Amino acid sequence: MLTKLKVLKLINFLTLLILGMIIILPFVFMIVASFKPAREIFAHGLNLNLNLEMMTFNNYLALFTNRGGIYWRWFANSVLITIISTALILLFTSMVGYGLAQYKFKGRTFVFLLVLATMMVPGQILLLPLFRLITALGLMDSYLGVILPGLVPATAIFFFRQYCMGLPRDYAEAARIDGCSEGRIFWQIYVPLMKPAFGAMTILTGMNVWNDFLWPLVVLRTTENLTLPAGLLSAMTPYENNFDLLFAGSVMSVIPIVILFLFNQRAFIEGITIGGIKG
């Protein structure tokens, strides 16, 4: 019996390990590429051959020093936008999700259907009209223009709503009898209960904001104001012959977020797995 368990454990472990190695592989490709000259990659494709004579730090040197180190400026812009957006998105979408799940009110089903329908709108078809709207509001080239249209994403509402449906309503009833206001019931009882959902949504919305490039590229005009992904893409036009920056730039836009994630993953992912729903 004991040995059977051990064999099962080993099979589990090996399955997960092999999958894990496959998942890591593209990162290895990316890092190796960042030390190779771009023309080599264009001519021969991307592989893991380590030819030390050919490999160089020049890509990184170029990335950090080009145009007076504008990389750092873009990086700071991205951090600012990501933090503000994510915090506001979490507040708004958890409110809406909670409202839809915990109350019975007129129009509830209709609003929920609206959320579902909103999830199915491909963002790209709104690009042109949104661009006109932001221009009309005078928000072009401003961070407000980047942040505002995406503050209440339907996917996050849907996730919070689904999560809240699984939470008991008795707590709210009990608190109401004790004279607790609706706002406090949400903030002091249900927000803590939704902690696992917040954990998942912090990472996912944070990543979406950090990696978004199309909308910032449309709204932001001044080179100094660009976010990191938008800046890297704009710097990589074939005309500027900047392909050497391609992979070093990719690595340097992934690394900060990976480090952030590694430091915070306890709060992030363990929040999900230490169950918040008991009783």
Place this chain on the structure above:
Amino acid sequence: MFNKKKLSGSKLAPYVFISPFILSLSIFLLYPLIQAFLMSFQEFQGFSQDVEWVGFENYIRLLNDSRFYKALWNVGRYTFWTLIILIPFPMLIAFLMNSKLTCFKNFFRTIYFLPVLVSSVIAGIVFRFVFSTEPGGGFNQLVGIFGFEPIAWLESSHTAMFALVIIAVWRWMGVNLIYFLSGLQGISQELYESAEVDGANAWKKFRFITVPLLKPVTLFVFTISVTAGFSLFNEAFVYWGVSSPNDIGLTIVTLIYRAAFTLGDFGYASALGVTLFLIIITVNLIQLKFLGLFKED
């Protein structure tokens, strides 16, 4: 008296809670959407401001455009494969990871999640060169080990689809895994224990406890996958730009992008956009009805 006040308080409260959505919906979604809808009945003279109402002409053009059907076929296949792979496998892995028999859970969770941190553009750039036609490309080295000739991955239909699906699987496995893991936390451990007492094996526990109880999360994942699948663009754009050999990488959004930003054909681009939206809504409504979201439970 006291009761009445409470009642009115909680009558207003839900509307306060949902107000951010209503506001954002009206300004940043409905308004632009209506504009896109109106624009789909107009014709624009190049990039100038002159506009002419043309009725359903853009839609008629669309229905006669063979490239539209080609794009639809491509994104349809793509969505099919992502659903087939990206729902059962992350669910199984989540189940494995939640099992008492798994060690180093935190380590694996971290590893599996890492690709989520990479944007589709950056992933696309890396995979594009790993899928290089040259014998030195990563995938050609791999098939070379098994004695195959180098393959022009991004130049024929099946391998192109494979290259697109690979990126999706790599990037989305971790996201869906997190969704399913968080869903699993809602399932009481006692259910599994009492199933064990009744002699259920791992497969039976997965099939009869995990799968049914993960239904709400599964519906969510299904819906966002359908939307993301049909509006595929970034990966295809990084692989091929706006034109691929025999249109193997053509997507509906690529057509929209081409019409709007290279041809200035805003009316046709809007008609394509509205059509894409209708297709996604239809597929999702069928899927949600079929899988039973509207049943109260």
